[in-house]
Amino acid sequence: MSVSRAVSNHTIQIQIGEICAALVCHDADMFARLKEAYHLFLSDKAADITLQLDVLDQPGHPEGDEGSLQGDFLREMLNIGKNRSFDITYNPASRKFRVMVERSMFTSSLKLRPMNQLIRLCYYTGTRSEQPGRPPWMLVHSCGILRKGKALIFTGPSEIGKTTVGRLCGEDYGVPLNDEMVLLSWPRPPDRGLLVKSAPILGELPFTTNTIVPLSGVFLLKQSKRIAVRRLGRMEAYLRFLYQIITPMYFKEPITRAIVSLTEEFADEVTRATPFFELEFTMDKNLLWEVESKVNELKAAEA
């Protein structure tokens, strides 16, 4: 049975885009939490990359590694405070990350969400190892809603209301794919359509489905006291979307020109391939969905 490879006593394999990552954790409690959190993303493919998570109960340097911590460069990117024990190593030959981290990292109100940046690191590292060049999917900071077989994505800076929109829409109008990040494809020939894929990135809303669907529309959110939608010009869409693309991250590698170029090219191609709308929204979910007909009107007028 193929599932046996996806789950063992201390390993689960999860799918992140095209990459299968083995998550190894010998701590029973933590492993049970990981297994529960990622149950919709289990995969029985051969692992492309491994992330071993060693959970430390006591603060302080990991035993035996005092003075040789290698993780400082990633602390900031992973948002791990200086007061917490953290170490990360990567063996390119075996494609294995080993992360040592305090248990308390995962017991705050953030729950397992510190895992998100490790998943991001695994995804982009594994993708580059498998197929150098453009990752086939890019992580985008957004809330994805599945509706009528397609995905709407709502994006914007933190605290703008992505989770709120996800909650409002999820009740009656659609199924939230993720309220934190989704995977978005590059525009594909022949019609330059885009696909949206669920990502094992933990937000506030629970995962309800794991799927790949065509992109229906992109909305940049703006909190307001009214419901309104307007078509964005290409430059405005490009500039605002650029900051919502999750920059590829690699072990011990600063943000390079190549990485910024990749992100910039993605923003250019996506905003060239699909219309972007700004959505001013309130907490009224019924009014929120009136924008759908408004968007259809705008699209029809352009056609």
Next chain:
Amino acid sequence: MVDDRVARAEDIIWREIDNEIAVIRDDGLAVYVLNKTAARIWKMCDGSLRPDEIAAKLCEEYDVSIDRASADVENALAGMRAKGLLKCADDLTRKGTSAG
């Protein structure tokens, strides 16, 4: 002698969209948008022209006086320099010297 030909800095990524140009520092942290006129000036900053030559070209392309074009070029280049988007004169001089 100081070479005053104008060239874009090397650590820059830029994209033309609808006659405007977005200029991104290669750390990805700063993005600047150049309007149509500044965008035209930016595209001429390839290291081959001096500011007065850029102004002369603007005069050819747009129906403006040389004084107006010169002022536009001066203002635009000053803004770009302040943001670190252009190579400084010393860079160009060193390059010219090392190239023999």
